[in-house]
Structure formats: structure tokens, C-alpha cells
Amino acid sequence: MEDTTKLNTSKLGTKKYWEDFYSLEKTNFESNPEDTGECWFSDNDAEEKMIDFLMQNLRTHSITEKSTIIDLGTGNGHLLFSLYEEGFTKAKLHGVDYSHESIKFSNKILSEKYPEALDNISFSQVDIFDSEWKPPRFDIVLDKGTLDAIALSGLKLASGKTVVDAYPSVIDKLLKDNGVFLITSCNFTQKELIKIAESCENLKLWKTVSYPIFEFGGVKGTTICTVAFIKQKI
Ligand SMILES: C[S@@+](CC[C@H](N)C(=O)[O-])C[C@H]1O[C@@H](n2cnc3c(N)ncnc32)[C@H](O)[C@@H]1O
Known part of the structure; x- marks a missing residue:
């Protein structure tokens, strides 16, 4: 059977695309500070759904007001x-991105719009597949659209694994035991996301978030999915 977790490549999978993208966003912000x-x-309210999910599940597993995220x-x-x-x-919120421009832009928004949050929010430039990267472990790992972009790169690592195949081990490396991995994707179906994440034996499906269902030609589906996994102690 065809492996549907393999996507065609696209410019959205290149670092150059994201450097240009966030450089332009930063320029727009400089001329209009309301434009972040x-x-x-956002058409699917994915961000709100991810935040609501964490709020509704506060004090379950590793989700607290003071979580490291x-x-x-x-x-x-x-x-x-x-x-x-x-x-x-009260949480410690850390954002990573391989795009230098993304980190410059995020830091600019932080210092100009959220100066009171400088102790809570931080950013660093990291390629999440860099084997030299030795991050601490977190209570919660979030991904909104990043695995989608990664899959479009079609890249393979030195180990010979594709970046999609290597992705679950990055999550495993980042999460504490009982930690939560919450991911939103538009390129993978719920079933495909579960297959990818659970290829790591420590990650187990916890909950899914509902989106409106469309029906076309007798086939039902959603255009986007958000899925939560727990890192289990084996
Ligand atoms: C579709 S955008 C999503 C951005 C953000 N999560 C959001 O929801 O607006 C994908 C992001 O993944 C970043 N990215 C792609 N591959 C990466 C990698 N290997 N390591 C770190 N960041 C990466 C890109 O630079 C880009 O910012």
C-alpha cells in the first residue's frame, strides 16, 4: 500500500523561503507595529483550539500554569x-526556529510588545535535527505547521532517515516523562500523524481536537487536525 506520509517537496520546505518570509514580516512590523x-x-482557529486544549486540560499530566513549553x-x-x-x-515559554530572521523578528516583538514577559518568553535559532543541539527536557512540546514544512523539504539526515521518520525521536528527546506533545497539521491526516508519532514507542495517543467535518463526493474529512500525545515511561 502507498505510504501517504511521504509528501512531494515544495519551496515551503526550504530555509531560504522562511528567511525571506520572516524578513518581510519584520519589515512590515517596523512600518506598522500592529502587524505582527x-x-x-487562523482560518481554522487552530491556535485558539490548541490554547483551549491546554486550558481545558490544566493539571492533567504535565500541563500546569508553570509548565515549561x-x-x-x-x-x-x-x-x-x-x-x-x-x-x-508563570510558564517558561521557549520558541525555536532554524530561520535566523524568524528569531530576530520574534525577539523584536517580545522586546517591543511584551517587555514584561522577558523572564517568561525566549527564542533561539536551532535546527531541530541538529545532533549537536542539547536542549533541556520540557513539560509540553508544541508544533503548529512545522512538521508540515519539514515534510515538504524531502531531506534525509546523515543517518539515512528522512526528516519525517526522525521527527518523533526529536520529540522524545525534548519531552519529560508524562509530557504532552500537541501538534496541528494540514498536510497529514489524524491517522497519519498518529502513525508517525507512535513510531516512537514512548509516544502514545492521548486526545484529538475536533474541527468541522466537510463531505465531498461521499468522502468525509477535515482539512486540518490537532492531536495530543503523552510520553509514557516504558
Ligand atoms: C508553516 S511555518 C509555521 C510557523 C509557526 N509555527 C506558526 O504556526 O505560525 C513552519 C516553520 O517551521 C520552521 N522550520 C522548518 N524546518 C525547521 C527545522 N528543521 N528546525 C527548526 N525550524 C524549522 C520554519 O522556519 C517556519 O518558521
Whole structure:
């Protein structure tokens, strides 16, 4: 049977695309401080759904007001700024992205719009597949659209694994036991995301978030999915 977790490559999978993208967003912000850039999947309220999910599941597994949270491929940091605004003011929120421009832009928004959050929110430039990267472990790992972009790169690592195949081990390396991995994707179905994440024996499906269902030609589906996994102690 065809492996549907393999996507065709696209310019959205290149670092250059994201460097140019966030450089432009930063320029727009400099001329209009209200313009903090694109909120990926905003048509589907994905960001609100991810934050609501964490709020509704507070004090379950590792989710607390003081959780340590990492956002992979943070872009303009929008998800972390929104989490802070929605009440995660005691949490430690860290965004990573391989785009230098993304990190420059996120830091600019942080210092200019959220100076009171400088102790809570931070950003660093990291390629999440860099084997030299030795991050601490977090209570919560977030991904909104980043695995989608990664899959479009078609890249393979030195180990010979594709970046999609290697992705679950990055999550495993980042999460504490009982930690939560919450991911939103538009390129993978719920079933495909579960297959990818559970290829790591420590990651187990916890909950899924509902989106409106469309029906076309007798086939039912959603255009986007958000899925939560728990890191189990084996
Ligand atoms: C579709 S954007 C999503 C941005 C952000 N999460 C949001 O929801 O607005 C994908 C992001 O992943 C980042 N990215 C892609 N591959 C990466 C990698 N290997 N390591 C770190 N960041 C990466 C890109 O630079 C870009 O910011």
C-alpha cells in the first residue's frame, strides 16, 4: 500500500523561503507595529483550539500554569505570545526556529510588545535535527505547521532517515516523562500523524481536537487536525 506520509517537496520546505518570509514580516512590523505577521491556520482557529486544549486540560499530566513549553518552528512566536496573553504568565515559554530572521523578528516583538514577559518568553535559532543541539527536557512540546514544512523539504539526515521518520525521536528527546506533545497539521491526516508519532514507542495517543467535518463526493474529512500525545515511561 502507498505510504501517504511521504509528501512531494515544495519551496515551503526550504530555509531560504522562511528567511525571506520572516524578513518581510519584520519589515512590515517596523512600518506598522500592529502587524505582527501571519497566524498560520487562523482560518481554522487552530491556535485558539490548541490554547483551549491546554486550558481545558490544566493539571492533567504535565500541563500546569508553570509548565515549561517549547514551540518547534515558532515562526513569529504568535502561539507563545497568545499563550502568555491567555494566562500562561508563570510558564517558561521557549520558541525555536532554524530561520535566523524568524528569531530576530520574534525577539523584536517580545522586546517591543511584551517587555514584561522577558523572564517568561525566549527564542533561539536551532535546527531541530541538529545532533549537536542539547536542549533541556520540557513539560509540553508544541508544533503548529512545522512538521508540515519539514515534510515538504524531502531531506534525509546523515543517518539515512528522512526528516519525517526522525521527527518523533526529536520529540522524545525534548519531552519529560508524562509530557504532552500537541501538534496541528494540514498536510497529514489524524491517522497519519498518529502513525508517525507512535513510531516512537514512548509516544502514545492521548486526545484529538475536533474541527468541522466537510463531505465531498461521499468522502468525509477535515482539512486540518490537532492531536495530543503523552510520553509514557516504558
Ligand atoms: C508553516 S511555518 C509555521 C510557523 C509557526 N509555527 C506558526 O504556526 O505560525 C513552519 C516553520 O517551521 C520552521 N522550520 C522548518 N524546518 C525547521 C527545522 N528543521 N528546525 C527548526 N525550524 C524549522 C520554519 O522556519 C517556519 O518558521
